[in-house]
Amino acid sequence: MLALVKRNFLLYFRNRSGVIHSLFGAIIPFVLYLVFLGNNMKKAWSIGGDLVGLLDFWLIGGTLAVTALTTTLSALSQATKDRKNRVTDDLFITDLGQWGLQTSYLISSILIGFCMQVFMFVLMTVYFMITDQIVFDWGPVWELFMLLLVNSLLSSLVNALFIHYFKSVDSLGRFATIVGTASGFLVGTYIPIGTLPNFAQFLMKLTPSSYIASLFRQVLMGNDLTNVFRGNSLAQEQFEKSMGVRLEWQELLTRQETYYIVGVIIVVVAILCFLQNMTSHRKLNVKA
Secondary structure, eight states: OHHHHHHHHHHHHHOHHHHHHHTHHHHHHHHHIIIIIHHHHHHHOOOOSSHHHHHHHHHHHHHHHHHHHHHHHHHHHHHHHHHHTTHHHHHHTSTTHHHHHHHHHHHHHHHHHHHHHHHHHHHHHHHHHHHTOOOOOOTTHHHHHHHHHHHHHHHHHHHHHHHTTOOOHHHHHHHHHHHHHHHHHHTTSSSOGGGSOHHHHHHHHTSHHHHHHHHHHHHHHTTHHHHHHTTOHHHHHHHHHHHTSSOEESEEOOHHHHHHHHHHHHHHHHHHHHHHHHHHHHHHHHHO
């Protein structure tokens, strides 16, 4: 299995244009923020304090959520390519079988998503350290890295459900373009969730990556939220609600509640992936 994981990992990074294309969904909101979104948000929230650093971390959190979603989809596309080129027919007869083969795709996708998140995090953090003199708190770094891994796992599982239905690389490419474009909206990096109509907010709350983005923002902002708002809890709560730092279901979710929701989503999606693969395995046995 390790050999297949290594193979999929290397194939992804050897395709340089594919790597860049898989990052478009993350790069676009970053560029838009630098060009005009950042200035508009700063004008909308004239609260004093280190608002610039706060908004920078807000963007980083949302962009990391998008990064895992788009890069793991690109990584899993190798499974579709292998099916089209009938490579899987040869791999099925190895000791791994179908379950081992699917697991190797999933593991390599998780590793790729994690690595690309680390890359984007370093890129954005260093940039904002230079331009805006933000200070990164290394206290929650282990929680941050755990979130990077959880985000990569969740994104890989969700994308694995969709990859199964694509037989053509071209159709999968069009789907990846849609995901890359829509993901920025769904996690609230283009437009903060609080500025959208209720129905649009409801759709965003149905997106698993929105909860991951919320957790990233809470971890990255940390105590800066309290320091910026200087004890004005009402203004801080309004900011968290409007900017998607905490999502609202009747009331604003706590970090613990958000972790719980993410955990439930991972379990449910993992079960669906298992059932999907089991059905495919039975169909192959019937054909055999």
